[in-house]
Amino acid sequence: MAATSVLPVDQKKRILVIRIVFLAALPLILFVQPRLAIGTFGHEVVEAAGLMLLLVGVLGRLWSILYVGAVKNQELMRSGPYSMTRNPLYFFSTLGMAGIGLMLGAAFFAVLLGGLTFAILYVTATREAAFLRATFGEAYTAYERDVPFFWPDPRLYKSSDTVTFNSRALRNTLFDALGFLVAIPIVELIDALKTSMDFALFTVF
Known part of the structure; x- marks a missing residue:
């Protein structure tokens, strides 16, 4: 492993930014x-x-953390979902947020929430790539050449027979999953509020 002065990304800040963006978009979603x-x-x-897209996103995040949770920033993971895309956690997070948007009944909301999430995670993933490049050197450069940055390529899939997972990382991801799934009753509440309101800024497909 190469020595590096590049620091890993603070994931708590990334999660906080996504939550703030969602809250900022809430008035637009309501009206x-x-x-x-x-x-x-x-x-x-x-x-x-x-809903189906949201569930795929949640399950995909759980799948991804099983592979990387025990070795994040310590070992270059190239197995399972990480054999198809360098950022499966962010890919499935974007799918989940787009699913929440679609649950609101229009592609506009899916593009809004999915697009904003993608933009935030793209910046995060770019910064993480700089850290991993500095940490793992040529091994990560080869990984960049072989595996797509974001969109998975199923043809590249490969996995070992056994995976060692980190129980704390899995537990944290389960809590994250609850954060996604709580969107289901929230969407129902938003639908009820919209049904009772006479005012709308505009309608969208």
């Missing part, structure tokens, strides 16, 4: 109505698709 009226069949289909 913008989906073109498919709440309660209609079309709205329910879009909401169900969003």
Whole structure:
């Protein structure tokens, strides 16, 4: 492992920024109505698709942390989800946030929440890449050449038969998952509020 003066990214700050962005977007979410009226069949289909995307995001995060939790910043992980993308945790987080947006009944909200999450995590992942490049040197440079930065390439998948996981990292990810899943009753509450409101800034698809 190469010596480095580059510090690892403070993940607590990243999580805080995402939460602040979500809260900042909440007024827009409340006062913008989906073109498919709440309660209609079309709205329910879009909401169900969003729920499925949210669950994929949550399960994907759990899958990713099983591989990297015990060795994060100590070993260059290239197995399991990390064989398909260098940032599976961030990819699945973006999917989960886009799913929450879709649960609100319009692609606009999926693009809004997913896009903002992607922008924040892109900056974080770029800073992490600088740390890993300085830490692991040529090994990470080769990893960059072989594996996509964000979008997974399933053709590259490979995994060992056994994985050692960190119980604390897994526990923290389970708490994160609850943070994602609490969006389900929140979306239902937002739908109820929108149904009772007569005012809307505009409608979106």
